[in-house]
Amino acid sequence: MAIIRCLNTFAVLTCVLLIIVYEDNTICVAFSPSKERQHSSNISYRIIKAQKYSHNVSTVPRDQCGIAVERRIDCARDRSLSRAECESRGCCYLPLPQSGLRGPPWCFYTVFYPGYKMGPMLPTERGHRAILTRSAPSYLPRDIHTLQLDVMAETQDRLHLTLKDPTSPRYEVPFVKSQSKGHKSMENPLYDVDFQPEPFGFSVRRKSNGRVLLNTTIGPLLFADQYLQLSTSLASSTVSGLGEHYTPITLDLDWSSVSLWNRDMAPHRSANLYGSHPFFLVQEGDGQAHGVFLLNSNAMEVFMQPAPALTWVTIGGILDFFIFLGPSPQSVIQQYQEVIGYPMMPPYWSLGFHLCRWGYTSTNITRTVVQLMRQAKIPLDVQWNDLDYADQRRVFTFDPQRFGDLPQMVEDFHQLGMKYVLILDPGISSASPPGSYKPFDDGLKKGVFINNSTGQILIGKVWPGPTAFPDFTNPTTQDWWMDWIKDFYNKVPVDGLWIDMNEPSNFVQGSVDGCPDSELEKPPYTPGVIGGQLNSGTLCVSAQQYLSNHYNLHNLYGLTEAIATHRALLKVKKTRPFVLSRSSFPGLGRFSAHWTGDVRSDWEQLRFSIPAVLLFGLYGIPLVGADVCGFGGDTNEELCVRWTQLGAFYPFMRNHNDRPNAPQEPYVFSQRAQDAMRMVINLRYSLLPFLYTLFHHAHTSASTVARPLFLQFPTDPDCRSIDRQFLWGSSLLISPVLEQGAVEVMAYLPPGTWYSLHNGQTYYSKGQYIVFPASLDTIIVHVRERSIIPQQAPALTTAISRKNPFTLTVGLSVGNLAKGELFWDDGESLDTFERGDYSYLLFFAEESYVVSKPIKLNGSLDGLVLGEVRVFGVQTPPTAVWANGQKVPDFSYRLDTKVLTVAGLELPMTAKITIQWS
Known part of the structure; x- marks a missing residue:
């Protein structure tokens, strides 16, 4: 293989173009920047000569199969x-001993399988462009002969490549827009790019060490109307992402695959679940990491193999790749969110404890739940109702008998300092007599519903029976949705909305009338989705929407509904919206929280809820949690206590239960269990100032909230795949009990000094596992050295706890240093950070003193005091x-744990505070 080195500035403006065509037809392209652009970084790439041979199978050399x-x-x-069919594609056929349901293929591409040939690369306004052509058609139907390659070096740590048909526009994903977060330098780019002209492929190298991060020359580029394929090698086998699936934090690369097609499906292995996130992060093994995002919303399957390598296969759209160079794992996540958008800032109350059940069948029962929670003195911020409230299960209504006083109940909850959220499904009942259900009549008049392929309203079936589905890509639908949310809010002043069933879910396949026999419904290739067909459990994919057909837009349905719902709540409430969505796609975190769906009440689902929550943090949706104690099936006391202890450290904490199951509100269990649950929920409430500050950083800088250990300790090989423990920010390490009957936890402590949050016990770790006792009333939480954690005395609601005295918990380093911070505002107003309407405090410790120093004040801390250190x-x-x-006078010191406690303080948080000892 001959290699010719070239330089490419990827200059945006004018440059001198040099094209060299060698005798063997290898093409080298070089760009020399004009004087005004010579401050730009130089991104070098190489043009690699590949061996050629005829596509005729009889001429394929044997060494091409080695x-x-x-x-x-x-x-x-x-x-x-068969062998003949395989070889007719120009591929190698070498059977292997049968090894189960998965394993290496018998029919595989040759070393230099014929593909596209790249022409000269020319400058464009955003980067550079080349045209790719096929010399002969591939074996795929409706093969696309000519492709346009655009290469955009957008920042020093982000490369953007697209492949599309230049002759006929194809569907491209709307809504997910690049978010500019200040000036990003192009000086000293972190990457070089290599191109193999024929058969076309590219590779991306890390400039600092020459490591090849991606190499797409290992397999052919295939691009047909309904089949797009690209393979790449990987720099490591430690890969996270490609959600939503029931997986550990790192993926199995042993001949496995995942399908991305949003589906109403209770979490279990090998199933495509509620969301699609075509993004992955690779830990490279030396603390560095990179990420790849394919912006494509069509059904896709990603095949992984132990080389390590993976193959993307999607059945529509274009190939639109973003490559993030990090180099740290945390910076990869920040770079990814610069593209899909930073998360919204949640209202403070949404971080409290939420309680819901499908089966609170009246306002009397719902009121009783709140009353019993208060009698048990267990904090509760938000009471929910599932679909029980709706008249005949029709949204935008409430049952006049069972929920006739719903408006008054909500007002009563507000008087208690609580909030109220209810469910809002997208399916609109279409079976009511004309004039009896105005949301449908109005939507019919305005043309807001998804149509079938013949232009008639597509009718499916969900909870109210026959239903129509709003098309949220239609601006008219967004206004109609807002009008009906406003109409309902004027009767029932809800504080947030829970949008469920929005994959969208459908109880019949496609529609009540079936689906047409077409290549949209039955494409030449269907990814491995539950049900085997794209319309299984959802709409006909040939259905027509405002922007395109459902075949292209299906995975975006939940995102578009979340955007419309967020917009409506902004309009009617004029405070921070709270939306909870089951379906998800990149960018959802800008508008909504997420929960992990219909988890079962068992120990396995408790354990796998941790990687589920952590992965959604990587996907830019930090306000996430699983249904505490499980949704499906009966829980038991031990499981519910342990799940409550873990759930107290989900960023979003809600106990939610299904109708036929045993009750699981905290007050139904023994006094011992109630005490354990009360203790840990109070612990959560005490930590809400710290958690709220973490969300501020997520909102303003894409920092993660619930964090896998490898993000914080990327050079520690023991942290690469840990997903039974996790961090809040960089400072709190949570190690829950995850097995039935366990009364101890073997937890890994990364190198450094760690303190028990409970009593300050010190642990000096060299990077080791330690066994900690964990009786039923205990969850193991450690404070990292150099950290200062702002806390607040808990109460039954955040409305009360936000007025209580603060505590500072300080974890000193060996050199007696520590630092922390507090972001504080009114907890619900819009854009407080953007408008500068907030308070910010810096805490630091040195030698023998701790200081609280106001950096910015806006009045939100007036009257609040520091009560304890x-x-x-x-x-x-x-x-x-x-x-x-x-x-x-009021201080104590424990010689055994070396903890100093200074209590009885009443020092204003708005002034500088110094606590000193000698």
Whole structure:
């Protein structure tokens, strides 16, 4: 293989173009920047000469099949092929001993399988462009002969490549727009790019060490009307992402695959679930990481193999790749969210405890639940109702008998300082007599519903019976949705909306009238989705929407509904919207929270809820949680206590239960279980100032909230796949009990000093597993050295707790250093950070003092005081303590744990505070 090195500035403006055509037809392209652009970084790439041969199978040399088994790229994804059929595609056929349901392919592409040929690369306004052509058609139906390659070096750490048909426009994903977050330098780019002109392929290298991150020359580029395929090698086998699936934090690359097609499906293995996130992050093994995002909303399947390598297959749209160079895992996530948008800032109350059940069948029952929670003195911020409230299960209504006083009940909850949320499904009942259900009549008049392929309203079936489905890509539908939310809000002043069943879910296949026999409904290749057909459990994919057909837009349905619902709540409430969506796609975090769907009440689902929550943090949806104690099936006391302890550290905490199951509200269990649940929910409430500050950073800088250990400790090999523990930010390490009957936890402590949040016990770790006792009333939580955690005395609601005294928990380093911060505002107004309407405090510790220093004040902290300071790791017993120069009589020191506690303070948070000891 001959290699010719070239330079390419990827200059946006004018440049001098040099094209060299060698005798063997290898093309080298170089760009020399004009003087005004010579400050731009130089991105080097190489043009790689590839061996050529005829597409005729009889001329394929034997050495073209000499590919290591783990590197074989399957040439028969669409169906099983005989030897003759395989070889007629120009592929190799080498059977292997049968090894179960999955394994290396028998029919696979040759080393240099014929594909596209790249022409010269020319400058464009955004980067550079080349035309790719096929010398002969592939075996795919409706093969696309000519492709346009656009290469855009958007920032020093982000590369953007697209492949599309230049002659006929194809569907491209709307709504997910690049979000500019300040000036991003192009100086010293982190990557170089190589191109193989024929057969076309590219690779991306990390400039600092030459590591090849992606190499698409390992398999052919295929691009037909309903089949797009691209393979790439991977820099490591440690890969996370490609959700939503029931998986550990790292994917199985042993001849596995995942399908991305939003589906109403209770979480279980090997199933496409509620959301689609075609993004993955690779840990490279030395602390560095990179990410890849394919912006494509069509059904797709991603095949993984132990080479390591993977193959993208999608059945529509274009290939639109973003490559993020990190180099740290956390910076990869930030770069990804610069493209899909940073998460919304949640209202403070949404971080409290939420309680719901499908089966609260009246306002009397719902009121009783709240009353019993308060009697048990267990915090509860948000009471929910499932579909029980709706008259004949029709949204925008409430049952006049069972929920006749719903408006008054909501007002009563508001008087208690609580909030109220109810479910809002997208399916609009179409079976009511004309004039009896105005949302449908009005929608019919305005043309807001999805149509079938013949232009008639598509009718499916969900909870109210026959239903029509709003088309949220239609601006008229968005206005209609807003009008009906406003109409309902004027009667029932809800505080948030829960949008469920929005994959969209359908109880009949496609529609009540079936679906047409077409290549949209039955494409040449269907990814491995539950039910085997794209319209299984959802709408006919040939259905027509405002922007395109459902075949292209299906995976965006939940996102478009979330956008419309968020917009409506902005209009009617004029405070921060709270929306909870089951279906998801990249960009949802800008508008909505998410929960992990209909999890079962069992120990396995408890355990796998951790990677589920952590992965959604990587996807830019930090306000996420699983149904505490499980949704389906009967829980038991031990499971519910342990799930409540874990759920207290989900960013979003809701106990939600299905109708036929045993009750699981905290007050139904024994006094011992109630005490354990109350204790951990109170712990959560005490930590809400810290959690709220983490969400501020997620909103403003794409920092993660619930964080896998590898994001914080990327150079520690022991952290790469840990998903039984997790962090809040960089400072709190949570190690829950995940097995029935366990009374201890083996937890990994990364190198450094860690303190028990419970009592300040010190652990000096070299990076090791330690066994901690964990009785039923205990969850193991550690504070990392150098951290200061702002806390607040808990209460039954955040409306009360936000007025209580603060506590600072300080974890000193060996050098007696620590720092922390607090972001504080009114908890619900719009754009407080953007408008500068907030308070910000910096905390730091040095030697023998702790300081709270206001950096910015807006009045939100007026009247609030610091009541207590706990300092972990004070090696010398103090003899005296001073607060702002005044001697403090109320302090204690434990010699065994080396914890100094200064209590009884009433120091205004709006002034500088100094606590000193000697």
